[in-house]
Structure formats: C-alpha cells, structure tokens
Amino acid sequence: RAAAHRMDRRFMKPGEDSKHVDKAVKKKCTDVNICFAEKDYENAIKYYTEALELNPANAIYYSNRSLAYLRTECYGYALADATKALEIDKNYIKGYYRRATSNMALGKFKAALKDYETVVRVRPNDKDAKMKYQECNKIVKQKAFERAIASDEIKKSVVDSLDIENMTIEDEYAGPKLEDGKVTLKFMKEMMDWFKDQKKLHRKCAYQILVQVKEVLSKLPSLVEITLKETEKITICGDTHGQFYDLLNIFELNGLPSQTNPYLFNGDFVDRGSFSVEVILTLFGFKLLYPDCFHLLRGNHETDNMNQMYGFEGEVKAKYTAQMFQLFSEVFQWLPLAQCINSKVLVMHGGLFSEDGVTLDDLRKIDRNRQPPDSGPMCDLLWSDPQPQNGRSISKRGVSCQFGPDVTERFLEQNKLDFIVRSHEVKAEGYEVTHSGKCITVFSAPNYCDQMGNKGAYIHLRGSDLKPEFHQFTAVVSVLSYLFK
Numbered sequence: 001r002a003a004a005h006r007m008d009r010r011f012m013k014p015g016e017d018s019k020h021v022d023k024a025v026k027k028k029c030t031d032v033n034i035c036f037a038e039k040d041y042e043n044a045i046k047y048y049t050e051a052l053e054l055n056p057a058n059a060i061y062y063s064n065r066s067l068a069y070l071r072t073e074c075y076g077y078a079l080a081d082a083t084k085a086l087e088i089d090k091n092y093i094k095g096y097y098r099r100a101t102s103n104m105a106l107g108k109f110k111a112a113l114k115d116y117e118t119v120v121r122v123r124p125n126d127k128d129a130k131m132k133y134q135e136c137n138k139i140v141k142q143k144a145f146e147r148a149i150a151s152d153e154i155k156k157s158v159v160d161s162l163d164i165e166n167m168t169i170e171d172e173y174a175g176p177k178l179e180d181g182k183v184t185l186k187f188m189k190e191m192m193d194w195f196k197d198q199k200k201l202h203r204k205c206a207y208q209i210l211v212q213v214k215e216v217l218s219k220l221p222s223l224v225e226i227t228l229k230e231t232e233k234i235t236i237c238g239d240t241h242g243q244f245y246d247l248l249n250i251f252e253l254n255g256l257p258s259q260t261n262p263y264l265f266n267g268d269f270v271d272r273g274s275f276s277v278e279v280i281l282t283l284f285g286f287k288l289l290y291p292d293c294f295h296l297l298r299g300n301h302e303t304d305n306m307n308q309m310y311g312f313e314g315e316v317k318a319k320y321t322a323q324m325f326q327l328f329s330e331v332f333q334w335l336p337l338a339q340c341i342n343s344k345v346l347v348m349h350g351g352l353f354s355e356d357g358v359t360l361d362d363l364r365k366i367d368r369n370r371q372p373p374d375s376g377p378m379c380d381l382l383w384s385d386p387q388p389q390n391g392r393s394i395s396k397r398g399v400s401c402q403f404g405p406d407v408t409e410r411f412l413e414q415n416k417l418d419f420i421v422r423s424h425e426v427k428a429e430g431y432e433v434t435h436s437g438k439c440i441t442v443f444s445a446p447n448y449c450d451q452m453g454n455k456g457a458y459i460h461l462r463g464s465d466l467k468p469e470f471h472q473f474t475a476v477v478s479v480l481s482y483l484f485k
Contacts (some may be wrong), residue, residue, distance in 0.1 A: 032064075035047065041068045044065075044068040045072070048065035059092045063095050066099075075397050077396045082098035083099060109140045113133070116129065116136050159211055175190075175201060176191045192248065209281055210324070210328065213288055214330060214334060226295070235264070237263065237444040238445075239423050239444060241268055242270055242272055242273025242278075246444070250456075263295065266299070267382070267424075272310055272445075274311075277319050297349055333371070337366060337368055337382070345461065348381045351420070351424070354376075359415060379400050384402065386434050391407070429457065430442070430473070440459070442459050
C-alpha cells in the first residue's frame with residue numbers, strides 16, 4: 001500500500017498536465033488500497049497493470065502486483081513480476097522476498113532459500129523473513145536427507161510396519177468404531193457427527209480406513225470409465241480443501257452418498273482448510289462403503305510438496321503422527337487421474353495438455369503411483385487451466401500450461417467427447433462455463449480460505465442427456481452456527 005502512495009509524477013508521460021495526472025494517481029492509490037483492504041486482488045492486479053503501462057520501469061509496482069498474484073495463487077505470474085522488479089532494482093529487498101515466496105509456493109526450495117538468505121542478511125531483525133528462511137532451510141535439508149538415504153530398493157510401505165490388530169482402543173474412547181473392521185452407514189453417520197463436534201477419530205480406525213482404501217484405489221485404472229443409465233444421475237463436486245462443515249452442507253443439500261445417489265469428488269480434498277483430516281477420512285469412508293458409486297480423483301494438492309507447504313502434513317502430524325502422513329501420501333498416489341462418463345464427458349482436476357494428440361488410451365497407460373512429474377500428461381491433468389484466447393500460453397501458476405478453446409475443440413473431436421469438467425480454480429459463482437460450453441469448471445469450497453467470498457457449486461449430470469445442471473450454495477457462516485442450527 002505504501003507503494004501505491006508513491007504513484008506520483010512517475011505516471012506522467014511527456015506533455016501531460018501534472019495536475020491532471022496527480023488527480024488520476026490519487027484515484028488509483030485509493031482504488032488499490034481499497035482492493036487490498038477488501039481482498040479484491042483481481043482488481044488490484046488490474047490497477048497495477050495500468051500503472052505499469054504508464055511506467056514500466058517501476059520495481060515497486062511489479063513487486064506489489066506480484067503480491068496480488070500470490071494472493072490469487074498465480075505463482076508463475078508472481079515469480080515473473082518479482083524477477084522483473086529485481087531486474088529493474090537489484091537492491092529492492094521486497095523483490096527478493098516476493099521471489100522467494102513464489103519459488104516456495106512452486107516447490108523450488110533451493111531457489112527460495114537463496115533469496116530468503118539475502119533478505120535475512122539485509123534485514124536481520126525481520127522476524128517473518130527469519131521464520132520463512134528457517135522453514136525453507138529445514139525443507140531443503142530434509143529433501144537432501146531423503147535423497148541421501150534413497151536406494152534402488154523398492155520402498156517399503158507403511159502398511160508393512162503397522163500392527164493394526166494389536167492397536168488398543170482405550171476404554172475412555174466413546175467415539176465411532178468400524179464394525180468387525182468394516183465401514184458401515186451407521187459408522188459413517190456416527191463419524192461425521194463425531195467430527196462435527198471437533199473430536200478425533202481413534203488412530204486405529206483411521207489406519208483401518210487408510211489401509212483398506214489404499215487396496216481399493218490400487219485396483220482402479222488411471223482413467224475410470226463409468227456408464228450412467230438414462231434414469232441415473234451423478235453429482236460432481238470440485239475442490240473442498242479441508243472445509244468440513246461445507247462438505248456436510250453439500251450432503252445436507254444434496255443427500256448422503258448412496259447406491260442411488262452417486263458422487264464424484266474432483267480432487268483437492270485437503271490443504272488450506274483446518275479440517276482436512278476430517279474431510280479426507282469422510283470421503284475415504286464413503287469410498288469404502290460404496291466403491292462403485294462414490295468416486296475420487298487426484299488433485300494437485302494430493303501431493304507431498306503441496307501438503308508440506310499448505311497445511312495437511314502439519315495437520316496430520318498434530319492430530320496423529322508423521323507415520324500416518326506417510327500412509328496418506330501412499331494412498332494419494334493411487335487416486336485415479338481422470339474419469340470418463342458415458343464415453344462423452346471427461347472429468348479431471350486441472351485440464352488439458354501441453355501438446356496435441358493425447359488420447360484416452362494415453363491416459364489409461366499413465367503409471368500414476370508416484371509424485372507427479374514437472375511436465376507431461378499426468379502433470380497437466382492435475383495443474384493446467386483454460387484461457388479465453390486460442391492456443392497455449394505459459395501457466396499463471398508456473399506449472400503446466402494454459403489452453404485455449406481451439407485446444408479443447410481438437411481434443412474433444414479426436415476423442416469423440418462432448419465436453420470436459422474440471423475444478424482447480426476459485427470461481428465467484430462456484431462454477432464457470434467457457435470454450436463455448438465445452439469446458440466447465442466447478443469449485444465446491446465456498447468463501448475459500450475464509451476470505452474469497454465465492455459461492456460453492458456442484459453439478460448434476462443425468463444419463464438421459466448429460467446436460468449439466470448447476471447447483472450453488474453459500475458458505476456455512478461459522479462452525480458454531482453449523483453446530484447449533
């Protein structure tokens with residue numbers, strides 16, 4: 001904001017009247033400040049872009065637009081702006097901080113550490129920078145240790161070291177338990193009520209769910225293919241991001257999953273929200289209860305790097321153990337990557353591909369039991385985004401690409417599909433239809449991160465016509481309001 005107040009005569013072009021420019025500048029200053037105060041980062045980006053058109057050699061504007069891009073998770077654009085700020089002024093410390101934050105978000109920890117070192121050296125009393133430096137340094141050392149102990153041997157599964165049968169459930173534990181080691185509808189209802197009261201499922205029950213769901217998921221193909229009969233419908237939900245009370249609200253509005261009420265949850269179940277453990281155990285429980293009618297696809301947040309940076313790893317360690325997080329990581333690697341409905345609709349978390357010519361058969365052949373690579377079809381399915389203009393461009397996220405309507409059209413035509421459904425992006429209305437109706441985005445975490453003010457949505461697809469029906473909902477006002485409504 002301080003930078004906005006420096007939008008003075010630097011906005012002037014030769015021959016412009018200074019009073020006129022000063023007045024315009026004050027208006028922009030006010031607009032930018034209001035945008036940041038109201039968390040309207042899209043318009044903040046717009047105003048800084050206008051400022052840069054008038055003065056493209058201002059490091060502060062690039063750095064501040066970088067911050068707005070960080071807030072909207074456009075990490076690739078944020079990195080580019082921070083780098084540009086430093087090209088203009090190599091002594092601008094905030095530029096190093098923004099670039100470090102961008103690289104950190106992209107999982108480029110060594111590059112981030114180098115910039116954090118610069119900030120801490122220049123500003124040794126900056127507590128926030130020092131904390132970020134220490135956090136990044138710890139991750140770099142941990143990664144180095146993991147590489148050092150890695151071998152060509154097949155990595156042992158956490159499951160091999162568990163003795164679930166002999167885990168004791170203490171007498172004082174009054175919560176839900178699996179019935180003869182199996183998930184039942186009664187157990188699921190009791191577990192959701194237990195979670196609603198912010199109580200923790202016993203670790204034995206959590207391990208039972210994880211071990212069993214790993215076995216179920218590992219038997220699925222990378223591309224799941226289902227057929228809806230004319231009288232059947234499926235509900236497709238987008239990102240839920242640890243917003244457990246909003247997940248409960250979806251079930252309240254749309255009915256609990258059942259054999260006659262199937263669901264597909266399209267990735268990003270965890271991170272960001274405070275109840276990621278509760279969300280994922282609920283979803284895994286329903287997968288065990290209705291394996292053929294409750295579907296889960298992997299998102300870019302079902303990965304180690306993202307879990308390390310955005311909360312899930314810390315949450316699991318706080319509520320359970322580091323060992324349990326390792327098992328979650330193993331399970332996530334078996335989540336399918338895409339789902340085809342009636343050979344006409346393809347659902348994936350991110351989007352289409354960096355190159356033409358990818359077929360459904362290519363998706364079937366993906367070896368998904370791994371952390372995603374930095375490029376290729378698996379990466380694109382988790383990370384890419386649509387764009388309004390034709391062709392492809394560099395991703396605003398710094399991973400994969402952005403694809404235009406012509407790319408969508410060619411892919412659909414080659415694979416004899418009608419449209420794609422994807423998630424991955426916050427949308428003000430909870431959904432968005434682009435590319436002439438052939439690319440649909442659905443996002444199911446309303447008021448994302450408790451600050452975006454967006455609606456959530458889910459989609460009904462019926463076997464009779466596969467015409468999408470959109471249903472919007474707003475965020476549960478608060479945990480307490482949900483508990484006592």
